[in-house]
Amino acid sequence: MGELLRRIHYLLHRRRMDEELQSEMEFHREMAGRAGQRSFGNTLRLREQSREAWGWVWLDRLGQDLRYAMRQLSHNRGFAATAIGVLGLGICASVALFAFVDAALIKPLPYTEPARLVAVYEATTTCPHCNLSYADFQDWKKASPAIVSDFDVWTSRVFLRKTADGIAPAPALRATTGLLHTLGITPLLGRGFTAADGAPGKPHTALLTYPAWQRIYNSKGSALGTTVTLDDTVYTIIGVLPRSFSFAPRGTMDFVVPIQALSVCEQRRGCHNLYGVARLQPGVSTESALAAMTSIAAGLEKQYPASNRGQGAAVISLNEAISGDIRPILLTLLGGAVLLLLIATANVSGLLLVRAESRRREMAVRSALGASPARLLRQVTTEALVLAFAGGVLGSAASFALMAIMIRLIPQSMLGSMPYLAGLGTNWRVAVFAAAVSLLSAAVFTLTPMIRLPFGHLRDELAEGGRTSAGRMWRRFGAPFVVVELAIAMTLLAGAGLLGKSFYRLLHVPLGYDATHLATVSIAIPDSLYSTGAAQIALYHRILEGLNSLPGVQSAALTSDLPTQCNCDTTWFRILGKPWNGTHNEAPQRDVSVAYFSTLRARILRGRFFTEADKADAPPVAIINRTLAERYFAPGEDPVGQTIGNSDLAPKSFRRIVGVIDDVREGGLSDPAAPVVYYPLDQDAEDYAYAVLRTGQSPESMLPAMVAELHHIDPRLGTLDPQSMRQLIDGSPVAYLHRSAAWLAAGFAVLALLLGAIGLYGVIAYSVGQRRREIGVRLALGAQRSAVYRLVLAEAGWLTSLGIGLGMLGAVGAATLLASSGTASNRGQLLFAVHAWDPAVLLTVALLLAAAAALASFLPARRAAAVNPVEALRAE
Numbered sequence: 001m002g003e004l005l006r007r008i009h010y011l012l013h014r015r016r017m018d019e020e021l022q023s024e025m026e027f028h029r030e031m032a033g034r035a036g037q038r039s040f041g042n043t044l045r046l047r048e049q050s051r052e053a054w055g056w057v058w059l060d061r062l063g064q065d066l067r068y069a070m071r072q073l074s075h076n077r078g079f080a081a082t083a084i085g086v087l088g089l090g091i092c093a094s095v096a097l098f099a100f101v102d103a104a105l106i107k108p109l110p111y112t113e114p115a116r117l118v119a120v121y122e123a124t125t126t127c128p129h130c131n132l133s134y135a136d137f138q139d140w141k142k143a144s145p146a147i148v149s150d151f152d153v154w155t156s157r158v159f160l161r162k163t164a165d166g167i168a169p170a171p172a173l174r175a176t177t178g179l180l181h182t183l184g185i186t187p188l189l190g191r192g193f194t195a196a197d198g199a200p201g202k203p204h205t206a207l208l209t210y211p212a213w214q215r216i217y218n219s220k221g222s223a224l225g226t227t228v229t230l231d232d233t234v235y236t237i238i239g240v241l242p243r244s245f246s247f248a249p250r251g252t253m254d255f256v257v258p259i260q261a262l263s264v265c266e267q268r269r270g271c272h273n274l275y276g277v278a279r280l281q282p283g284v285s286t287e288s289a290l291a292a293m294t295s296i297a298a299g300l301e302k303q304y305p306a307s308n309r310g311q312g313a314a315v316i317s318l319n320e321a322i323s324g325d326i327r328p329i330l331l332t333l334l335g336g337a338v339l340l341l342l343i344a345t346a347n348v349s350g351l352l353l354v355r356a357e358s359r360r361r362e363m364a365v366r367s368a369l370g371a372s373p374a375r376l377l378r379q380v381t382t383e384a385l386v387l388a389f390a391g392g393v394l395g396s397a398a399s400f401a402l403m404a405i406m407i408r409l410i411p412q413s414m415l416g417s418m419p420y421l422a423g424l425g426t427n428w429r430v431a432v433f434a435a436a437v438s439l440l441s442a443a444v445f446t447l448t449p450m451i452r453l454p455f456g457h458l459r460d461e462l463a464e465g466g467r468t469s470a471g472r473m474w475r476r477f478g479a480p481f482v483v484v485e486l487a488i489a490m491t492l493l494a495g496a497g498l499l500g501k502s503f504y505r506l507l508h509v510p511l512g513y514d515a516t517h518l519a520t521v522s523i524a525i526p527d528s529l530y531s532t533g534a535a536q537i538a539l540y541h542r543i544l545e546g547l548n549s550l551p552g553v554q555s556a557a558l559t560s561d562l563p564t565q566c567n568c569d570t571t572w573f574r575i576l577g578k579p580w581n582g583t584h585n586e587a588p589q590r591d592v593s594v595a596y597f598s599t600l601r602a603r604i605l606r607g608r609f610f611t612e613a614d615k616a617d618a619p620p621v622a623i624i625n626r627t628l629a630e631r632y633f634a635p636g637e638d639p640v641g642q643t644i645g646n647s648d649l650a651p652k653s654f655r656r657i658v659g660v661i662d663d664v665r666e667g668g669l670s671d672p673a674a675p676v677v678y679y680p681l682d683q684d685a686e687d688y689a690y691a692v693l694r695t696g697q698s699p700e701s702m703l704p705a706m707v708a709e710l711h712h713i714d715p716r717l718g719t720l721d722p723q724s725m726r727q728l729i730d731g732s733p734v735a736y737l738h739r740s741a742a743w744l745a746a747g748f749a750v751l752a753l754l755l756g757a758i759g760l761y762g763v764i765a766y767s768v769g770q771r772r773r774e775i776g777v778r779l780a781l782g783a784q785r786s787a788v789y790r791l792v793l794a795e796a797g798w799l800t801s802l803g804i805g806l807g808m809l810g811a812v813g814a815a816t817l818l819a820s821s822g823t824a825s826n827r828g829q830l831l832f833a834v835h836a837w838d839p840a841v842l843l844t845v846a847l848l849l850a851a852a853a854a855l856a857s858f859l860p861a862r863r864a865a866a867v868n869p870v871e872a873l874r875a876e
Contacts, residue, residue, distance in 0.1 A: 061378075062382070065378060065379055065382035066382060066386065068379065068382075069379070069382045069383040069386045070386065072383060073383075073386065073387075076355070079351060079355060080387075080390075082351065083348045083351050083352070083387055083391070084387060084390045084391045084394060085394070086344045086347050086348055086391075086755065087344050087345065087348050087387065087388070087391030087392075087394075087395065087441060088390075088391045088392075088394035088395040088398060089340075089344055089395070089398075089751065090337075090340050090341035090342075090343070090344030090345065090391075090395065091341065091344075091391055091392055091394075091395025091396065091399070091434065091437055091438065091441075092394075092395040092396075092398040092399045092402055093337040093340050093341065093399075093402070093748065093751075094334070094337040094338055094340070094341045094395075094433075094437055095395060095396055095399040095430060095433060095434045095437070096337070096399040096402040096403050096406065097330070097333050097334040097336075097337040098334060098337075098430060098433045099399065099403055099424055099425065099426070099430050100330055100333075100334075100403070100406070100421075100424065101330045101331065101334050102427070102429050102430055102433075103420050103421055103423055103424045104323045104326055104327070104330055104418070104420050104421070105319075105323055105327060105330065105331075106429060107420065107423065107427075107429075108319075109318060109319055109322070109420075110244055110245075110246070111183040111184050111185070111318075112183070112184020113184070113279075114318065114319065115317075116279050116280045116282070117182070117183070117277065117278070117279055117280075117317070117318040117319075118148075118277070118278050118279075118280060118286055118289060118315050118316065118317055118318055119249075119275065119276065119277060119315070119316055119317070119318050119320075119321035120132070120140070120151070120276030120277070120278050120293065120313070120314070120315055121275075121276065121313070121314040121315075121316075122136065122272065122297070122311050122312070122313060122314070123311070123312040123313055123314040124310055124311055124312070124584060124586065125310065125583075127570070127586070128314055129314055129316075130272055131155075131272040131273050131274055131275060132153055132272060132274045132275070132276050133266075133268070133269050133270065133271050133272045133273075133274070133307075134153070134259075134262060134266045134267075134271070134274060135268075135269040136269060136297075136300060136308070136311075137151075137153050137274060137276060139296070139300055140276075140293065140296050140297075140313075143296045143299075144278075144289075144292060144293065144296060146281065146292075147280065147281060147284055147288065147289050147292045147293070148278040148279060148280055148281060148284075148289065149279050149280070149281050150178055150181065150182035150278060150279040151182075151276065151277075151278040151279075152175060152176040152177075152178045152179040152182050152276070152277055152278070153175065153176055153179075153259070153274035153275060153276050153277070154173055154174065154175035154176070154179055154247075154249075154250070154274065154275055154277065155174050155175075155259075155273055155274050155275065156171070156172075156173065156174070156250055157171075157172045157173075157174045157257075158170065158171050158172070158524055158718070158720065159171075159172050159230035159231045159255070160230070160231050160232075160524055160526055160716070160718040161228060161229065161230055161254075162228075162229040162230075162232075166711075166715055166716075167715065167716050167717070167718055168718075169524060169718045169719075169720050170230060170254045170255060171250075171251075171252055171253045171254055171255075172206075172230070172253055172254060172255040172256065172257055173247060173250045173253050173255070173256045173257070174256075174257050174258075174259055175256065175257075175258065175259060176198060176258065176259050177193035177194065177195055177197050177198040177258045177259075178193075178195075179256075179277060180192050180193065180207075180241075180256070182277055182278070182279050183247075183277070185241065185242070185245055186242070187207060187239035187240060187241055187242070188210065188239075188240050188241060188242040188243070189221060189224060189239055189240040190207075190224045190237070190238050190239030190240060191238055191239050192207070192239060193205065193207070193238075193258050197238075197258045197260075198258040198259060198260055199260070200260060200261050202260070203236060204233055204234060204235040204236065204257070204260065205235060205236050205237075205238045205257070205258065206228065206230070206235040206236070206237055206238070206255045206256065206257045207237075207238065207239045207240070207241055207255065207256040207257075208223060208237055208239070208240045208241065208254070208255060209240075209241050209245065209253055209254055209255070209256070210240065210241055210242060210243040210245065211252075211254075212253075212254035212255065213240045216254070223237050223240065224237055224238065224239070224240070225237065225238075228255075230255065230257070231526055231527055231528065232526055232527070232528035232529070233528075235255075235257065241256065246420075246422070248322040248323075248418065248420065249275060249321065249322060268307075269304060269307045269308070270306075270307040270572070270647075277318065278315075286315055286316065286317055289315045290313065290314070290315040293313035293315055294312055294313045296313070297311060297312050297313040298312075306647065306648060307647075309583070309584060310583050310584050311584075322420075323420070325733065325737070326418070326737070328818075328830055329737050329740065329741045329830060332495075332741060332745075332817075332818060332830060333741065333744050333745070333748075335814070336492055336495065336744070336745055336748040337748065339488045339491060339492055339748070339752070340488075340492070340748050340751055340752055340755075341437060341441075342484070342488055343484075343485045343488050343489065343751075343752050343755045343756060343759075344755060345440075345441050345444050345445075346481045346482075346484050346485045346488075346759065347481075347485060347755050347758065347759045347762075348387070348391075348441070348445065349444055349445060349448040349481055350481045350482065350759055350762055350763065351762070352384075352445055352448045352449045353448050353449065353481070354762065354766050355449070356448070356449035357766075359449075363376055377446075377450065380446055380449050380450060381442075381446045383445075384442045384443075384445035384446040384449075385442045387441075387442070387445055388438045388439065388441045388442035388445060389438065389442075391438065391441065392434055392435070392437070392438030392441075395434070396426075396434045399434075400425075400426075403424055403425070406744075407421065407424065409740065410736075410740075411731055411736065414733065414736060479763060479799055481759065481763075482756075482759045482760050482762075482763045482799050482803070483799055483802050483803045483806065484803075485752075485755060485756040485759040485760075485803070486756045486759075486760065486799065486800060486802075486803025486804065486807060486849065486853065487802075487803045487804075487806035487807040487810055488752060488756075488807070488810070489749070489752040489753050489755070489756035489803075489807065489849060490803060490804050490806075490807020490808065490810070490811060490845065490846065490849055491807050491810040491811045491814055492745065492748050492749040492752040492753075493749045493752065493753060493807075493811075493845035493848065493849060494807070494808075494811030494812075494814075494815065494841060494842055494845050495745050495749070495811065495814055495815065495818065496742065496745040496746040496748070496749035497749075497838075497841040497842075497844060497845050498815050498818065498831060498834055498836070498838060498841050499738070499741050499742040499745045499746075499818075499830060499831070500742045500745075500746060501834050501838065501840075501841055502738060502742070502830065502831045502832045502833065502834045503735075503738040503739055503741075503742040503832075505832055505833040505834060506669050506670060506734070506735060506738050506832045506833075507669070507729075507730070507735065509665070509669055509670075509832075509833070510663075510665070511563070511564060511664070511665045511729075512563075512602060512603070512661075512662050512663045512664035512665055513563060513600035513601055513602045513664050514600065514601040515564075515725045515726055515729060516725075516726065517554075517694055517695055517696065517697075517698075517699055518599075518600070518692060518693070518694055518699055518724060518725035518726075519692075519693045519695060519699035519700070519702040519703055519706060519722070519723075519724055519725070520562055520690055520691065520692050520693070520721075520722070520723055520724070520725055520728065521690070521691050521703065521706050521707060521710070521719050521720070521721065521722040521723075522688070522689075522690050522719065522720040522721050523543070523558075523688065523689050523690065523691060523710060523717055523718070523719060524688055524717065524718030524719075524720065525539065525687045525688060525689070525717060525718075526716055526717075526718075527687055529714075529716060530687065533616065533685040534616070536685040536686070536687060537616060537681070537682050537685050539713075539714070540558055540593065540681055540682075540685070540689065542713050542714075543558065543689075543691065543710065543713055544556055544557070544558065544593060544595075546709045546710075546712065546713050547691060547693055547706065547709060547710075549709075550693075550702070550705050550706070550709060551705075552695045552696060552697050552702065553693055553694070553695055553702070554599075554694045554695060554696060555595050555598060555599045555693075555694050556595065556599065556691065556692070556693045556694075557592065557593045557594075557595045557596040557598075557599040557600075557691075557692045557693075558592070558593040558596070558681055558689045558690065558691055558692070559590055559591070559592045559593070559596055559681075559689065559690050559692060560589075560590055560591040560592070560681075560686050560688070560689060560690070561588070561590055561666070561690065562690045562692070562725075562728065563600065563664050563665060563666055564665050564666070564667075564668070564669065564725075564728070564729050564732070565666070565667075565668070565728070565732070566666070566667055566668065567588050567666055567667035567668075567671060567674045568588065569588060569589055569590075570586050570587060570588050570589060571586070571587060571588075571589035571646075571677065572584050572585060572586055572646060572647040573585050573586075573587060573644050573645065573646060573647065573677060574644070574645055574646070574647055574649050575632055575633075575642060575643070575644055576642065576643035576644070576645060576649060576654065577642070577643075578632065584647060585632065585647075585675075587628060587674065587675040587676055587677050588666050588667075588674060588675075588676045588677075589676075589677055589678075589679065590666070590676060590677075590678045590679070591678075591679050591680070591681045591684045591685070591686055592610070592678055592679075592680070592681055593610075593680075593681045593682075594609070594610045594611060594612055594614070594680070594682075596610075596678075596692070597609050597610075597623075597661060599692055599693070599694045600664065600692070601694075602661050602662065602664050603661065603662040604659055604660070604661055604662075605626060605629075605659075605660045605661060605662055606629075606638065606639070606640050606659060606660040607623070607640035607657070607658050607659030607660060608658055608659050609623070609659060609661075610623065610658075610659075610678075610680045614658075614680040614682060614683060615682050615683070616682050616683055618683070619656060620654065620655040620656070620679075620683055621655055621656050621657070621658045621679075621680065621683070622644055622655040622656070622657050622658070622677055622678060622679055623657070623658060623659040623660070623661055623677075623678040624639060624644070624657055624659075624660055624661075624675070624676070624677050624678070625660070625661055625662070625663050625664065625673075625675065625676040625677075625678075626660060626661070626662050626663045626673075627663055627673045627674060627675045627676070628675030628676060628677065629660045631675055632675070639657050639660055640657055640658060640659065640660065641656065641657065642656075642657050643655065643656055643657070644657055644677065655679070661678075663676075664676070668732060668733075668734045669729065669732065669734050669735060669832075670734050670832050691706060691710070692725075693706060699724035699725070699726070700724050700727075703722040703723070703724070704722075706722060707719045707722055737830070738830065738832065741830055753848070753849065753852055756803075756849070756852070756853075757852045757853060757855070757856040758856070760796060760799065760800065760853050760856045760857060761856040761857065761859065761860065763799065764792060764795065764796050764856070764857045764860040764861070765859075765860040765863075767792075767795060767860075768792060768860045768861075768863060768864045771864075772864075772867060775788055775791075775864050775867050776867055776868075776869040776870075777869070778791075779867060779869040780869035780870075785865040785866075786865075788861070788864050788865040788867075789861050789862075789864075789865050791864070792857065792860060792861035792864050792865075793854070793857055793858070793861050795857075796853060796854070796856075796857030796860075796861075797853075797854075797857075799853075800849070800850055800853040800854075800857075803849075803853075804846050804849055804850065807849075808842060808846070811842060811845075812836055812837050812842075815831065815836035815837070815838075816836045818830045818831050818836070819831045819835075819836045
């Protein structure tokens with residue numbers, strides 16, 4: 001301990017102790033006289049021995065190396081700025097993308113023991129992750145206590161909240177009372193739900209989310225115990241949820257209310273509108289839970305064949321259920337960022353190799369003066385660490401700005417379903433990642449110049465500075481870096497090209513209708529005011545009459561679901577007279593007004609559209625789409641006039657098919673066309689609807705008038721999400737995923753192209769510089785300058801061809817991974833209607849890269865052709 005303290009004392013007072021040592025040695029030399037000085041020994045050596053005894057020599061030498069490295073970089077500011085900037089660029093992209101991956105995929109969900117939370121679905125052949133029915137949920141819960149300790153269900157709901165200014169939409173989570181306990185959430189204020197809060201007939205209670213508590217109640221504790229009217233039902237506020245609480249599957253919400261009275265639909269076992277969340281018993285795996293739930297579902301299938309036939313179970317981790325769709329794009333972009341980092345590292349390594357060539361004589365002199373190989377290696381390592389540290393700091397700092405930009409590019413409507421991004425930023429995992437990539441870069445930067453250290457050819461280096469072998473050695477070690485850069489650039493360019501083409505194909509997929517000049521708005525209708533079908537139908541007619549009277553409106557219609565959104569809200573059906581093997585025929589069901597198809601400009605293939613005669617008291621009718629007709633009717637068979645019914649073929653469910661329309665894409669842009677059945681709204685009224693309006697002017701300009709007209713018709717109506725149809729399509733999750741992937745990949749590809757071209761320019765320029773004497777001799781012997789062009793461009797062409805060839809293989813491999821990415825929901829697939837080996841894309845990007853390479857190598861070739869033979873030979 002005393003030795004350690006003494007060394008620390010020397011380290012802290014080094015200058016003073018050195019001065020004392022020097023004065024003491026001078027004193028002793030004076031006292032010893034001229035004769036004694038000879039026996040006194042070498043002063044420098046004695047001072048070094050004293051320092052070794054007093055302090056840490058390695059620390060002193062490290063300080064010397066650091067100061068020398070800093071001086072070297074300050075004397076070569078252009079090299080230092082380029083190397084640090086290029087490395088910082090690569091680290092910035094990779095750290096920012098890793099931060100997104102960490103927030104979405106690595107960081108645990110903000111719930112108690114999140115690894116034990118699973119999402120539970122019912123599964124059919126057409127719907128692998130379907131909603132649960134309440135009756136099935138109750139049976140599953142009773143039969144699975146050995147598998148799950150808690151099991152709850154939830155659904156989304158938008159209430160109409162009565163305020164002093166009128167009616168305001170209030171997004172809410174409607175769940176069984178144990179959901180928050182299952183997640184491990186405790187209210188910030190008040191209490192959570194108890195079983196009594198979910199009992200039918202008990203007073204209605206609600207929990208406030210933290211944002212709603214701030215916005216509606218100004219964060220006042222007095223909000224507890226107050227009442228709020230939602231859909232004309234009075235709820236008592238019993239608690240406020242913590243600020244950190246979020247439930248990504250629901251997204252943004254103001255209230256959480258218990259499932260108390262079941263709706264008419266929920267009272268049927270065949271009504272599927274609930275999502276399941278369960279907590280596994282300790283030691284139970286997701287696979288074991290899936291096997292158990294599948295066994296329970298098989299039992300229910302035998303017990304209730306009419307409603308549960310062909311219905312299995314699906315159990316996945318809650319983390320996968322929340323972030324599964326975004327996983328492919330994040331991992332793909334992180335891969336692109338890592339490739340960009342590799343290019344940056346290769347580029348800096350090339351610069352270091354060039355610099356090592358120019359410092360070979362300096363290193364040889366230092367070696368001749370006594371510097372050991374270890375000393376030279378330590379100096380090279382120190383300089384690499386300084387470069388990597390500076391690049392790492394710069395890249396990490398820039399990654400904050402990049403993260404902020406990327407967050408702003410995400411629509412607010414999507415951020416609500418990505419609450420995990422609220423914690424985006426630097427944490428220990430991101431810091432470790434940044435440190436790791438910096439250290440890896442430092443390792444590469446150390447190894448690269450080490451190749452050219454003059455360990456075994458000291459005499460040659462001192463005599464000629466390695467001049468004769470420099471060009472050959474450079475081509476041997478420097479050219480591979482450029483080939484790697486060009487190959488990676490080719491891979492990134494091809495990936496960006498495929499994603500861009502995929503995005504273009506996605507936006508131009510046949511919709512089956514004209515999406516231009518369509519304005520839409522969602523209408524929430526209070527149950528208490530329009531509780532009967534007759535009242536709802538009367539309201540629909542008033543709405544259509546009012547919307548059609550607006551100036552500039554060509555036609556208006558209502559539908560239960562907007563097209564190009566989802567293949568949800570399905571119905572089970574059978575065709576009367578058709579053989580049936582017991583499986584469910586499932587198709588999305590849409591309830592539409594008379595002018596719906598003409599407003600969309602959908603095409604009728606057979607029969608007719610709905611007419612005013614298809615009223616509530618008229619014979620029930622239906623229209624089917626082309627896919628349903630082709631799948632369930634024989635070729636040449638006319639579906640018009642046939643009868644369609646429910647899965648039991650109950651006579652009351654019979655409807656006559658009066659028309660077949662061309663496929664209107666109901667699901668997402670990347671979803672395949674599905675069978676769809678349409679019912680007239682007058683014969684199947686709902687308590688919610690979407691208004692669709694076609695206008696000759698900008699649809700966005702019509703939105704305020706639409707909302708105002710709806711409130712004029714009935715101020716108690718709720719209106720949500722007024723948007724044009726084009727905005728809905730462009731802002732859909734699948735379009736956003738494809739667009740953001742294409743743009744970010746294109747950004748990486750442009751940077752990769754730029755860095756690759758710079759790397760090639762550096763190689764060719766350095767090669768020309770080393771071959772200046774050779775070129776001078778060739779010209780002196782009568783070679784044409786065009787031959788010099790060919791000599792230089794041929795070298796560049798060989799490197800470019802090799803890089804493009806290797807890049808082609810990498811591009812096809814990477815694109816194959818892209819094509820296989822995605823989830824069962826199909827939203828995560830990044831390639832749409834594009835092959836991984838798309839020849840047009842590969843050829844285009846190869847030509848683009850070749851053109852950039854030709855431009856980058858033309859300048860050195862021109863400089864080589866301009867060499868004056870006399871001056872070149874004289875200089876040598």
